[in-house]
Amino acid sequence: RHLQPIIAKEGVERTYIMVKPDGVQRGLIGEIISRFERKGFALKGLKLFQCPTDLAEEHYVELKEKPFFPKLVKYIVSGPVVCMAWEGPGVVASARKLIGSTNPLTAEPGTIRGDLAIAVGRNVVHGSDSPDNGEREIGIFIFQTLWFKEGELVEWEQNNAPWLLE
Ligand code: UDP
Numbered sequence: 001r002h003l004q005p006i007i008a009k010e011g012v013e014r015t016y017i018m019v020k021p022d023g024v025q026r027g028l029i030g031e032i033i034s035r036f037e038r039k040g041f042a043l044k045g046l047k048l049f050q051c052p053t054d055l056a057e058e059h060y061v062e063l064k065e066k067p068f069f070p071k072l073v074k075y076i077v078s079g080p081v082v083c084m085a086w087e088g089p090g091v092v093a094s095a096r097k098l099i100g101s102t103n104p105l106t107a108e109p110g111t112i113r114g115d116l117a118i119a120v121g122r123n124v125v126h127g128s129d130s131p132d133n134g135e136r137e138i139g140i141f142i143f144q145t146l147w148f149k150e151g152e153l154v155e156w157e158q159n160n161a162p163w164l165l166e
Contacts, residue, residue, distance in 0.1 A: 004044060004155035006139045006148055014044070014085055015092045015128045016137035016147060021079035023124035024048075028116060029082050032125055035098050035112055036086050040164040045085035045138070045153040051077050059137065059146060068121070075121060083147045085138045089165070092134050095127040 008014065019032050037043065051059075056076040063069050086095065100111025104123050107114035117124045128134040137146050138153075158164075 002155050003151050004153040006145060006150055006153055008135050008139055012087060013089060013091050013131055013134065014087045014138050015095045015131075015134040016126070017084040017086055017095060017128075018126040018147070019082035019084075020076065020122075020124055020126060021081060022075075022117075022122045024080050024082060026116075026124070028124060031116070032112055033082075033084070036084075036095065039094070039098065040160075041086045041088040041091050041095075042158050043084060044087050044155070045083070045148050047083050047148075047152065048080050049083050049147075050080050053077050055146065071121060085148060085153055092128055092131050096129065099125050099127045 017032075017036060019029050023029065023032055033043075053073060056073045057064070059076070060069065060072055063072065066072075088094075098112060100107030100113035102113075102123065103120045104113040104117035105120075107117075109115060112125050113123050128137050135141065138148055139145070
C-alpha cells in the first residue's frame with residue numbers, strides 16, 4: 001500500500017544519487033547520505049547493490065564513445081554501490097551543487113567531492129545531470145527500468161515537511 005510506483009508523479013522532481021564503490025569501501029556512506037538528509041530532501045528509495053556490467057554500461061550510455069568509458073564501467077562494478085532516490089523541489093540541480101564538479105581537485109571545498117576525493121576516476125558519488133535523466137535512472141524510460149524495480153520505492157510523508165516547505 002505504501003509502495004510508490006516508479007512512474008513519476010506530476011510535478012515531483014527526483015534525482016538518482018549513488019555512492020560509488022570507493023565511497024562504500026572508504027566508509028563514506030553515512031557522510032554522503034547526511035549531506036542530502038540535512039539539506040532537507042526526501043529519501044524515497046535506498047539499497048546496497050552490486051551493479052552488473054550491462055547496467056553500468058546502460059547507465060553511462062551517453063559516455064560510450066569516451067576513452068575512459070571501459071575504465072569507468074570497471075570502477076562502477078568493482079564493489080557494491082548505494083542506490084538512492086531523493087525527491088524535492090529543484091533536487092536535481094541542488095544535488096549537483098552539493099556533489100561538486102566532476103574533478104574533485106577543482107570541486108569547491110564544502111561540496112562532497114571537494115571535501116572527500118582527489119581523483120576524477122574515484123569521485124565517490126553520482127548525481128543525475130537533468131530531471132529527465134533523474135527519471136531515466138530511477139524510473140521507467142522506454143518501458144525499461146534502470147536502478148530501481150517496481151516496489152523498491154516507498155511513498156511516505158516526512159513529518160518535517162511544514163518546516164522545510166513554504
Ligand atoms: N570520468 C572519468 N574521467 C573523465 C571524466 C569522467 O573517469 O575524464 C568518470 C567520473 O567518475 C565521472 C563519470 O565518469 O563521475 C561520469 O562522467 P560525467 O561527465 O557524467 O561526470 P559527473 O556527471 O559524474 O560529474
